[in-house]
Amino acid sequence: MSFAEAIRLAAESARGRVELDAPLAPFTWFRVGGAAEALFSPADEADLAAFLGRLPAPVPVTAIGLGSNLIVRDGGVEGVVVRLGGRAFNTIEVIEDSRIVAGAAAPDAFVAKAAATAGVDGLAFLRGVPGSIGGALRMNAGAHGGEIGNALVEARGVGRSGAVRTFSNADMGYSYRHSAAPDDVIFTRATLQGRPGDREAILAEMERITRAREASQPIREKTGGSTFKNPPGAKAWELIDKAGCRGLVVGDAQVSTMHCNFLINRGKATAADLEALGETVRRRVRETSGETLEWEIERIGVPGAL
Numbered sequence: 001m002s003f004a005e006a007i008r009l010a011a012e013s014a015r016g017r018v019e020l021d022a023p024l025a026p027f028t029w030f031r032v033g034g035a036a037e038a039l040f041s042p043a044d045e046a047d048l049a050a051f052l053g054r055l056p057a058p059v060p061v062t063a064i065g066l067g068s069n070l071i072v073r074d075g076g077v078e079g080v081v082v083r084l085g086g087r088a089f090n091t092i093e094v095i096e097d098s099r100i101v102a103g104a105a106a107p108d109a110f111v112a113k114a115a116a117t118a119g120v121d122g123l124a125f126l127r128g129v130p131g132s133i134g135g136a137l138r139m140n141a142g143a144h145g146g147e148i149g150n151a152l153v154e155a156r157g158v159g160r161s162g163a164v165r166t167f168s169n170a171d172m173g174y175s176y177r178h179s180a181a182p183d184d185v186i187f188t189r190a191t192l193q194g195r196p197g198d199r200e201a202i203l204a205e206m207e208r209i210t211r212a213r214e215a216s217q218p219i220r221e222k223t224g225g226s227t228f229k230n231p232p233g234a235k236a237w238e239l240i241d242k243a244g245c246r247g248l249v250v251g252d253a254q255v256s257t258m259h260c261n262f263l264i265n266r267g268k269a270t271a272a273d274l275e276a277l278g279e280t281v282r283r284r285v286r287e288t289s290g291e292t293l294e295w296e297i298e299r300i301g302v303p304g305a306l
Helices: 003-011 045-054 108-117 124-128 133-139 199-214 236-242 271-289
Strands: 017-023 035-041 061-064 071-072 077-083 092-095 099-104 150-158 163-169 184-193 251-253 263-265 298-300
Touching: 003 017, 003 035, 003 077, 045 150, 045 184, 071 133, 071 271, 092 108, 099 108, 108 133, 108 199, 124 199, 133 150, 133 184, 236 271, 251 271, 263 271
Parallel strands: 035 077, 061 077, 071 298
Antiparallel strands: 017 035, 092 099, 099 184, 150 163, 150 184, 251 263
């Protein structure tokens, strides 16, 4: 059975939306990339679990969030791309003991604002993290001295077989910009632990983070957040700058002159342009400093035709 036929059969009982040959560029901050063979937006967690349970194991499944740290290659993505959305996945609830329960599709900044409004401290750093809670869980996202791994109580998700699973903080195996959670799990929600705090002080801290981002990062460009992880004891942007890569251009992709750990689509860049630019930066940094930069931006799909 072809992937297309298997997807069609699995979709017959789905309550969410299944779209074939769905363009993915509009869902990424870079605005580049090809189409998904099928794009599934489940109605809720039960719908996601049932769909994955019906889908034959050989059909690839890829989850995307808000597309902030993502390059979709020009040839598109085989199999099913899952994108969570709607009330089932973007709710944010403040519960007892300064805890926040957030859906995986909830934007990180919205979670920070909800926590601040409720006088819950310790989550303001999320204001500086682009993307959604699901992506933050997957990569232990952080900014301004905080990481989601420091706040997570429990994460919930659905595995490739359709089984719903729960993960403690220890189960996630967090390290810098990495989790040891199984690759096939699509996170659906998280419980985060804060602490009682002063609402006005927390809002002021969030405003400070906002100003710092606007002053130092090209957030109004078509960009994708930090491109490379910081090597131990070093800062990626400094290594890139010392390698002479600030402002470097490949096609219509450019290393930001404002913050050179950011890549920019100047308007007509392809995913191939962005990836080639990133690899050029990695090569130059390796030649000048001996450091091998690791991609922080996730790259998915197949290259386009030459």
